[in-house]
Every structure is written in structure tokens, then in C-alpha cells.
Amino acid sequence: NVPIRTICCIGAGYVGGPTAAVIALHNPHIRVVVVDRDQGRIDAWKSRHLPIHEPGLEDVVRIARDGAAEVRRRGDSATGEAIDAARQPNLFFSTACIATIKEADMCLISVNTPTKTRGVGAGRATDMAALEGACRDIAMHAKAGCILVEKSTVPCKTGQLIKDIMEAHRPGVVFPVLSNPEFLSEGTAIRDLMQPDRVVIGCESTISGHRAAAALANLYAAWVPRSRIAPIGIWSSELCKLAANAMLAQRISSINSISAICERTDADVGEIAKSIGLDPRIGPQFLKAGLGFGGSCFRKDIASLTYLAESLGLPEVAAYWQQVLTMNDFQRDRFARHVIASLNNSLRGKKIAILGYAFKKNTGDARESPALDVIRILLEEGPKSITIYDPLCSEADIRRELSVLEREYAVSMPDGPVRVVSDPYTACTDSNAVLILADWDMFKNSKPFTSSKPVTMAETYDGATPTDILHLTPNPKRATINKPPTPPRTPKLSPLSPDLTTRLLPEPPCPADCVV
Numbered sequence: 030n031v032p033i034r035t036i037c038c039i040g041a042g043y044v045g046g047p048t049a050a051v052i053a054l055h056n057p058h059i060r061v062v063v064v065d066r067d068q069g070r071i072d073a074w075k076s077r078h079l080p081i082h083e084p085g086l087e088d089v090v091r092i093a094r095d096g097a098a099e100v101r102r103r104g105d106s107a108t109g110e111a112i113d114a115a116r117q118p119n120l121f122f123s124t125a126c127i128a129t130i131k132e133a134d135m136c137l138i139s140v141n142t143p144t145k146t147r148g149v150g151a152g153r154a155t156d157m158a159a160l161e162g163a164c165r166d167i168a169m170h171a172k173a174g175c176i177l178v179e180k181s182t183v184p185c186k187t188g189q190l191i192k193d194i195m196e197a198h199r200p201g202v203v204f205p206v207l208s209n210p211e212f213l214s215e216g217t218a219i220r221d222l223m224q225p226d227r228v229v230i231g232c233e234s235t236i237s238g239h240r241a242a243a244a245l246a247n248l249y250a251a252w253v254p255r256s257r258i259a260p261i262g263i264w265s266s267e268l269c270k271l272a273a274n275a276m277l278a279q280r281i282s283s284i285n286s287i288s289a290i291c292e293r294t295d296a297d298v299g300e301i302a303k304s305i306g307l308d309p310r311i312g313p314q315f316l317k318a319g320l321g322f323g324g325s326c327f328r329k330d331i332a333s334l335t336y337l338a339e340s341l342g343l344p345e346v347a348a349y350w351q352q353v354l355t356m357n358d359f360q361r362d363r364f365a366r367h368v369i370a371s372l373n374n375s376l377r378g379k380k381i382a383i384l385g386y387a388f389k390k391n392t393g394d395a396r397e398s399p400a401l402d403v404i405r406i407l408l409e410e411g412p413k414s415i416t417i418y419d420p421l422c423s424e425a426d427i428r429r430e431l432s433v434l435e436r437e438y439a440v441s442m443p444d445g446p447v448r449v450v451s452d453p454y455t456a457c458t459d460s461n462a463v464l465i466l467a468d469w470d471m472f473k474n475s476k477p478f479t480s481s482k483p484v485t486m487a488e489t490y491d492g493a494t495p496t497d498i499l500h501l502t503p504n505p506k507r508a509t510i511n512k513p514p515t516p517p518r519t520p521k522l523s524p525l526s527p528d529l530t531t532r533l534l535p536e537p538p539c540p541a542d543c544v545v
């Protein structure tokens with residue numbers, strides 16, 4: 030048995046933070062230190078306003094980071110977990126990467142692995158700079174025998190790259206390398222971590238590899254049934270994460286391709302999804318037609334898979350997976366063009382409201398949002414304004430994502446075409462069209478502007494999907510937008526005042542907008 034007393038988690042992002050917190054929660058005897066070079070992020074993890082929003086995350090962090098006495102003193106734990114009265118803090122956040130690595134028995138590598146933006150393989154290959162940097166720090170400073178765990182999603186055979194880096198800096202010293210891909214989804218990260226379908230642990234077939242895998246399995250066994258902890262080979266483990274994301278994304282592209290056929294016929298993609306989902310061989314998950322997949326993982330992981338296939342001399346395999354991305358782009362493009370067509374093929378002088386920027390509900394992660402592609406296409410038409418409201422994404426994050434459009438559209442200028450606002454009513458005021466681009470319940474369950482007839486595409490989506498276009502009409506019913514399920518960092522929604530109702534329901538500036 031390899032004793033694990035201190036774990037260093039490198040990378041305090043969407044994976045590193047929640048994963049380390051849950052491991053710490055269930056292993057109170059182990060000291061878990063999350064390190065990051067980003068001082069702002071670490072400061073936020075130490076504060077009462079965590080840098081990422083995940084339902085349940087605050088409770089887990091408070092208990093593990095602050096200990097029982099502090100939680101009781103503040104009386105602010107809402108968790109259903111019974112807290113051991115003697116529980117001491119065992120979760121820490123720090124920018125002291127090297128000092129923490131030096132003490133660690135195990136390093137979880139949870140750094141970002143985006144797509145390369147320049148050089149060989151740009152647009153498809155994985156940018157390994159952050160991972161290599163973290164490995165170099167470990168190689169130079171870790172104790173001999175420290176177990177290295179790949180939590181980041183990486184191309185197959187990255188384990189060999191890590192071993193090579195270790196060998197180059199510390200020849201002859203054994204550092205077991207494990208692959209332990211993370212399958213959590215943003216928005217349900219804590220639930221996914223608390224009750225995982227499976228925990229995959231890939232190791233090399235050596236004595237040190239198996240011992241290291243057993244040590245990691247013991248950590249998970251504190252709360253995950255052993256039957257769900259799957260030991261496999263390290264290369265299979267690395268590849269299975271890419272394969273899982275590719276298969277999930279492929280289902281979305283498949284149903285979206287069917288939605289395109291539905292729009293040319295009188296078939297209803299919602300009915301089709303329901304029918305085929307009843308087949309147990311297919312199942313109902315990931316069969317909702319919509320704007321296509323977004324988020325920081327699916328696109329980059331499929332790109333990585335296609336690049337891997339091509340590098341291995343398998344162009345047919347690469348082309349197969351590339352088509353999943355092509356279909357995703359097609360869907361967004363189609364949606365945006367439909368918006369333009371339904372506004373008489375011109376956005377000049379028109380105001381567009383966008384409700385929901387993040388790629389799905391319950392996350393404030395603004396990365397790789399389908400909204401960005403939609404906005405890009407709409408901006409080509411020169412609208413008067415595009416006003417964005419999202420319950421969780423900060424204005425700074427949205428603007429950072431939009432900065433790729435800066436050169437062409439000056440989106441950051443105060444008098445530029447894009448505004449980010451902190452309430453949905455302001456976003457919708459005087460709009461010619463309201464685009465719902467994320468599946469927040471507050472949008473889905475609301476009945477804004479119900480007297481307008483939805484445009485064709487919205488009908489095809491049957492109102493059941495994240496994507497909808499709603500038109501303001503001269504005489505719509507009173508708009509009601511429900512409260513979000515969790516308190517957002519943005520200002521709370523106030524009840525609709527009569528004054529605001531008036532502002533929300535103007536005569537449309539362009540009468541043609543009502544003709545759909």
C-alpha cells in the first residue's frame with residue numbers, strides 16, 4: 030500500500046476545484062491542496078464567492094475548507110451531510126505551486142488542454158503547453174515515487190510524454206503515471222462526482238503502476254462503490270475519455286441532422302426523438318435537437334480525436350468524426366440564417382435580445398458557447414444592437430469570449446453593437462426578436478410574448494429545446510420570466526413593475542417584424 034497523506038491538485042478550474050473538494054470531503058485524513066498560477070482564481074476559491082458556479086459546490090467547499098467548527102459558527106451550511114463535529118479543514122488553495130508539489134504524495138494534473146491555435150496541427154491538435162509546464166514543475170520538485178494522475182483530457186499516449194519529461198529531469202527515479210479521466214458535466218459536477226457512473230483508472234502493467242492505481246482507487250472507495258471503479262490499461266483510459274465525448278457529441282449532431290430534414294417535411298423532431306429514445310438500444314439521452322453542442326470540451330476533444338486518427342494514418346476515421354463538427358457548425362449557421370430570414374432578411378436598425386449566453390443552464394462557463402457563432406453571423410447583417418442577458422455568466426467573461434469579434438465589429442466599444450445586461454427585461458426591451466439560446470428553466474418555463482406565433486424553426490423544435498425565437502408583437506400577453514433556481518451573482522430579478530411592463534411591450538419599431 031502506498032500511503033497518501035498529501036495531494037496536490039494542479040489547476041483550480043472547473044475540474045480541479047470540484048474534484049479536489051469532493052476528494053477532500055470524503056477523505057478528511059488527507060490534506061488536499063489545490064494550486065494554480067492564477068492568483069485571482071485562488072483568491073476566489075478562498076473566499077465566500079467561488080470562481081465557478083456548480084449546484085452543491087459551496088457546501089462541499091465550506092465543510093472541507095473551513096472545517097466543522099467554522100461552518101457551525103457561521104451557521105451557513107445547507108448541506109444534508111452530517112458533519113463530524115471534530116472535522117478539521119483539509120482543503121486548501123494556494124499559488125505556491127512548487128512548495129506544494131514538494132510535499133505531495135500524489136499530484137492530480139487538472140490543467141487546461143485546449144486546441145492549438147497556431148503551428149503544426151493548429152485548430153485540431155491539443156495544446157500541451159500547460160500540461161508540460163505542470164509536469165516540468167513536478168519533475169524538478171516532487172518527491173521520488175510521487176504518483177502522477179492525469180485528470181486533464183489528453184491525447185492517447187500522453188502518459189509516455191509525461192514519463193519522458195520525468196526521465197529527462199530525474200533519470201532513474203520512478204514516478205508512477207495514472208490516467209483518471211474526469212467525466213463530470215458542468216452544471217451537475219457535484220452530483221456527477223458524488224455519484225459517478227464509473228471511475229476509470231488507467232495504469233501501466235507494472236508493480237508500481239498497480240500499486241499506484243490501488244492507492245488512487247482507495248481514495249475513491251471512500252464514497253464510490255468498488256464495483257464502479259474500473260481499472261484498465263493507461264492507453265485505453267486516455268482514449269476512452271475522447272471516445273466518450275465524441276460519442277455524446279455525435280448523438281447531438283445525429284438528431285440535429287434529423288431536425289434539418291424535419292424542417293423540410295412536416296415531421297416533428299421532438300416526436301422522433303421520443304420515439305427512437307424508447308428503443309433501449311438507443312436510449313433517450315442526448316437526443317434533443319437544438320443549437321448544437323458547446324462548452325470547452327466536445328469540440329476540442331473531437332478535434333483532438335480527428336488529429337490523432339490522421340496522425341495514425343487513418344483518414345477515414347478522421348473524416349467520420351470531423352463530420353460531427355461540420356454538422357454542429359451547420360446547425361448554428363442554419364439557426365442564425367433563419368433568424369435573419371424571419372426578420373425580412375435584414376437586421377439593419379433592429380434590436381436583438383439574447384437570453385442565455387453559456388452553452389447550457391446552471392453554468393457560468395462562457396467558453397465555446399454556440400451563442401458566439403450566432404452573434405457573429407447576426408453581426409454581419411449590421412443590427413442596431415445585440416443585447417445579451419445570462420443568469421450566471423459575468424459580463425467580463427462574455428466580453429472576453431466576444432473579443433475574437435473585436436477587429437471586425439468593435440464589440441468592446443461603449444457605443445458598439447453588443448451590450449451585456451444584468452436583467453432579462455432590460456435585454457428584451459424594444460427588441461425586434463428575442464433569441465433563447467440556453468435551456469434555463471427561467472426561460473423555458475416562462476411564457477413571454479405568447480401571443481406571437483413562433484417562427485417555423487421554433488415550431489419544429491416544438492418548444493422543448495434550448496433554442497427558440499420569440500417575437501415581440503403589438504399586443505403580446507404580459508411577459509413573465511421565472512426566477513432562476515439558484516441565486517445568481519447577477520442582480521436578482523425584480524417583480525415586473527407596471528412601468529417595466531409598459532417598456533417591455535412597445536409597438537415594434539418595424540411593423541414588418543411581426544410578419545413571420
Ligand code: NAI
Nearest residue numbers: 040041042043044065066140141142159162163181182211
Ligand atoms: P480550466 O481552464 O477551468 O482550469 C485549468 C486551470 O489550470 C487554470 O486555472 C490554469 O490557470 C491552471 N494552470 C495551467 N497550467 C498550470 C500550471 N503549470 N500550474 C498551475 N496551474 C496551472 O480548465 P478545466 O475546464 O478545469 O479543464 C481542465 C481539464 O479537464 C481539461 O483537460 C479539460 O478538457 C478536462 N475536462 C474538463 C471538463 C469541464 O467540464 N470543464 C470535464 C471533464 C474534463
